[in-house]
Amino acid sequence: MELDEVSTISAYTKLPQKRFYRQRAHSNPIADHSFDYPVHPDHYDWSQHYPDMGERRVAFADIGCGYGGFLVTLGEIYPDKLALGMEIRVKVSDYVIDRIHALRNLHEGKYRNIACIRTNAMKYLTNYFHKGQLEKMFFLYPDPHFKKAKHKWRIINSALLSEYSYVLRAGGQIYTVTDVKDLHEWMCKHIEQHPAFERLSEDEVREDVLSEKLLDSSEEGKKVTRNNGSKFVAIFRKK
Numbered sequence: 001m002e003l004d005e006v007s008t009i010s011a012y013t014k015l016p017q018k019r020f021y022r023q024r025a026h027s028n029p030i031a032d033h034s035f036d037y038p039v040h041p042d043h044y045d046w047s048q049h050y051p052d053m054g055e056r057r058v059a060f061a062d063i064g065c066g067y068g069g070f071l072v073t074l075g076e077i078y079p080d081k082l083a084l085g086m087e088i089r090v091k092v093s094d095y096v097i098d099r100i101h102a103l104r105n106l107h108e109g110k111y112r113n114i115a116c117i118r119t120n121a122m123k124y125l126t127n128y129f130h131k132g133q134l135e136k137m138f139f140l141y142p143d144p145h146f147k148k149a150k151h152k153w154r155i156i157n158s159a160l161l162s163e164y165s166y167v168l169r170a171g172g173q174i175y176t177v178t179d180v181k182d183l184h185e186w187m188c189k190h191i192e193q194h195p196a197f198e199r200l201s202e203d204e205v206r207e208d209v210l211s212e213k214l215l216d217s218s219e220e221g222k223k224v225t226r227n228n229g230s231k232f233v234a235i236f237r238k239k
Contacts, residue, residue, distance in 0.1 A: 049115030068096035075114035085116035093118035141220035165196035184232035
């Protein structure tokens with residue numbers, strides 16, 4: 001066996017360490033990054049990410065999945081559903097991809113229903129998903145883009161919500177979590193004003209099986225907890 005093959009096998013039999021994948025916390029989603037993306041969802045080879053997908057399609061999309069903590073949780077809670085993390089940062093997406101490979105090797109037969117790709121969901125979402133395909137979309141601790149001039153970079157806005165509505169099935173849900181009150185109010189205002197969505201009541205949010213997992217499964221959520229920060233959650237349903 002060649003030395004580089006041994007190194008690859010060794011790397012995938014233990015979890016990667018985030019300190020080797022550090023990157024800036026923010027990325028300009030409007031910038032002209034270099035991405036490969038399909039011209040149509042049917043032209044993408046999903047089997048490279050999901051070895052056992054069969055006739056299934058991706059049902060959950062974690063937009064800006066960060067280091068993949070919540071994505072892993074999704075795979076555990078919904079073993080029969082395919083979940084995809086979409087991350088714009090190179091090193092962060094590399095970490096999640098390596099993490100999934102390691103988990104699959106450490107736990108035979110598990111975590112084969114989750115995957116991560118590096119892409120810009122603000123630009124190429126409909127290149128990956130069919131109309132009405134997704135059951136759930138997650139926006140957990142998105143970049144707040146505090147400056148007013150950069151509010152157009154926020155992942156929740158009127159134009160993008162129409163795309164989210166397009167890829168979500170009827171009854172599909174959008175989940176939002178942030179530790180920034182201003183951003184929470186911004187997201188709620190824009191989603192509630194959009195004709196395709198309605199906000200779930202507090203009782204409905206509490207009854208959702210993912211309600212508690214939304215807060216602390218992600219690395220960002222754990223950091224907010226360590227810093228005793230506030231967390232604001234809202235869930236919306238496509239009418």
